[in-house]
Amino acid sequence: MNLQDFIRDIPDFPKPGILFKDITPLLSNHKALIHCADQLADFCPTDIKIDKVIGIESRGFIIGGMIAERLGAGFIPVRKKGKLPYTVNSQTYGLEYGEDTLEIHVDAITPGEHILIHDDVLATGGTAEAVCKLVEESGGVVVQCNFIMQLDFLKGQEKLKAPVASLLNY
Numbered sequence: 001m002n003l004q005d006f007i008r009d010i011p012d013f014p015k016p017g018i019l020f021k022d023i024t025p026l027l028s029n030h031k032a033l034i035h036c037a038d039q040l041a042d043f044c045p046t047d048i049k050i051d052k053v054i055g056i057e058s059r060g061f062i063i064g065g066m067i068a069e070r071l072g073a074g075f076i077p078v079r080k081k082g083k084l085p086y087t088v089n090s091q092t093y094g095l096e097y098g099e100d101t102l103e104i105h106v107d108a109i110t111p112g113e114h115i116l117i118h119d120d121v122l123a124t125g126g127t128a129e130a131v132c133k134l135v136e137e138s139g140g141v142v143v144q145c146n147f148i149m150q151l152d153f154l155k156g157q158e159k160l161k162a163p164v165a166s167l168l169n170y
């Protein structure tokens, strides 16, 4: 199965000059969805037990949850500012388009836990880098950052210390 067939390019969304990679065709196809989650779970290191998977709001929640189920791990939502109900740690970071703040509950990670970070797209890497910092602040260890796809020309991987895995490269 070629997952690339299920990624739709939307030019100039959400701003002129951005080629938005729309994963909704992948999400709406049962076989593609299962294949994507299976592959990403298979890419995880087998010598380290992942304790928790972080999904980054909002598209990272869907397949992040499916990976957590496959790995027998818990799931942690990292959300945009003001969405989480309990006490949070925050990080502000630059995006391919604009600036944003991400938050995690202060008790989401127990120090020493092994964490997998998942999102749909790695672009400039600012988002994933901010989430790595949130994990480190909580005393967690980032084992891998994994993505459905990586926009290689934006060199996001260079910002990340942890190993990176993606199913598609553009």
Ligand code: AMP
Pocket: 018, 019, 020, 021, 022, 056, 057, 059, 094, 095, 096, 097, 119, 120, 121, 122, 123, 124, 125, 126, 127, 128, 156
């Ligand atoms: P970045 O911090 O630049 O790596 O951006 C990653 C975040 O922005 C991810 O949560 C993506 O969902 C989203 N994103 C950035 N660029 C794109 C793009 N070209 N298409 C779809 N989503 C994108």
